[in-house]
Amino acid sequence: MTSQSPSLPLTLIPEAELVASARVGDLRAFEELVRRYAPRILRLAIRVVGNEADAEDVLQEAFLKAYAKLEQFQGHSSFYTWIVRIAVNEALMRLRRRHGEREVSLDQEIDTGEDLLPREVEDWHPDPEQQFARQEMHDLLSRTIASLALPYRLVFQLRDVEGLSTEETAEALGLSIPAVKSRLLRARLQLREKLNRFFRREANPA
Amino acid sequence: MNCRQLLDALGDYLDQEITVSVRREIEQHCHRCHKCWLLLETCRKTVAVYEHQEPPELPAAVHDRLMKAVLRIRRDIAR
The missing domain is CATH 1.10.1740.10 (RNA polymerase sigma factor, region 2, helix turn helix motif)
Known part of the structure; x- marks a missing residue:
């Protein structure tokens, strides 16, 4: 050594x-x-x-x-x-x-600005991580992120899961910084919408 | 600030990349608009639940296969 x-x-x-x-x-x-x-x-x-x-x-x-x-x-x-x-x-x-x-193009634009507007906005459990057992939570989050289109999935994964900066993500994917930011916001909003039914206060844990 | 403008500022808010004055506008809007406050909170939790996930352990067989391949490359480089 x-x-x-x-x-x-x-x-x-x-x-x-x-x-x-x-x-x-x-x-x-x-x-x-x-x-x-x-x-x-x-x-x-x-x-x-x-x-x-x-x-x-x-x-x-x-x-x-x-x-x-x-x-x-x-x-x-x-x-x-x-x-x-x-x-x-x-x-x-x-x-x-x-x-x-x-x-497998990362340049594809899948949806329009309308999709940004959130549909279901409800109060969530104060600590969603307490609602599910660890493995259940892991499976739920994996299934949910897998349902995003690749350009959004990849940007979210690099920024919010792997912790790369906006600049590092842009460089890794050959995207502009505004493109990374707009995809990240769309990814976060889509995931939020999909997780709503599991994490809202009235929801029964699966 | 209205709901649409809040949506435009949301990403930078979550990344804590906004000016003090925009942050104040967001907070003032959220005092008046419960829906936007919930949106902000649930977006924050969405990011947090993914951030907190630890990756599963690497299967031992995958580790061993990789290190064997590294050894082979190392021998090739040395040659």
């Missing part, structure tokens, strides 16, 4: 040090990056390609590419943002191979 923190357990070593160690051939450091981020990358890939088998391939390809290109990683962004970008590209490539270029 070439880390400057030799006494620290791997799990506590900052990302930048792990990357530096991995670059000079420390496999344990790279494995720690895998441990740290692979669960998120797998979830992201599932949300894009829609099934676990393809998502596992996306995950594997993304980390292998990152490993092979570690030398080129400039450190302008975090390793995490970088691997997210690689994984999104891999996932989109796979979708395009399956469905064709046109169907």
